[in-house]
Amino acid sequence: MNLSTEALLNLLKDKNIRPSYTRIKIMEYLAARRTHPTADEIYSNLLHEIPTLSKTTVYNSLNTFVKAGLVRTVTIEDNEARFDADTSDHGHFKCDMCGNIYDFPVDMAGLHTKGLSRFIVKQRDIYFKGTCPGCLENNIN
Template sequence: MDFATHLTSNNIKPSLQRIKIFEYLYENRDHPTVETIYSDLVGAIPTLSKTTVYNTLKIFIDNGITHTVTIEDNEVRYDAIMEEHAHFKCNDCGNVFDVEIDVSGLNFKEIKSFKVEKTNIYLKGKCNKCLNKIN
């Protein structure tokens, strides 16, 4: 994956900040928050500003190469994987995992007259690691 090219082909000029932020999102599949992205990247880009992270993510979203993952009321997470998938959040460790999903089995009643454009699914529970942890 050539990140600069990916940005360019989605009408986003590939500045250093944009490349690094997208690369970070694409490599770190843990659905980071703005805070995490900023603090993990400010070492490599010392001039980085949190406003830039916000601006950049907004551009990514507007151009369809990133989406938000909304599970908790109080944290917005970001995800650069655009293929349809669900999320699993562990109530113990708080990590969010990707989950492959087959939506075709879903059976909705009463929305025949509605036009569904997007189906969002997230699960909550305990992850493998936390289940096996000794408390």
């Protein structure tokens, strides 16, 4: 990830999404960090840069990106959606102590399932939960 603004511009153009100032800022924000922010986090953090920003715009833009396949929704938690600009195959781990969400590599080809031969699978999400190394250390005290 961590695309240049120009690469991002082409990414949007390829999907027929007009690369407005706001959309580019939101995509840049998402692509620049791997924190899987909520819509509200994106809104709050961009507000000082785009003082006229509205939360509806954040939702509109995110939904546009998700429909175009540029962004993926992470529903690891039941109370709020998170967003990820990395659409390549990988899993998400949520630490139940600090709440951080970590990416981890997954061998999707080696993931053996049964009974899905007649299903068309378009999306695969792998969500793990537990405790992260940092919180495990802090907890020893």
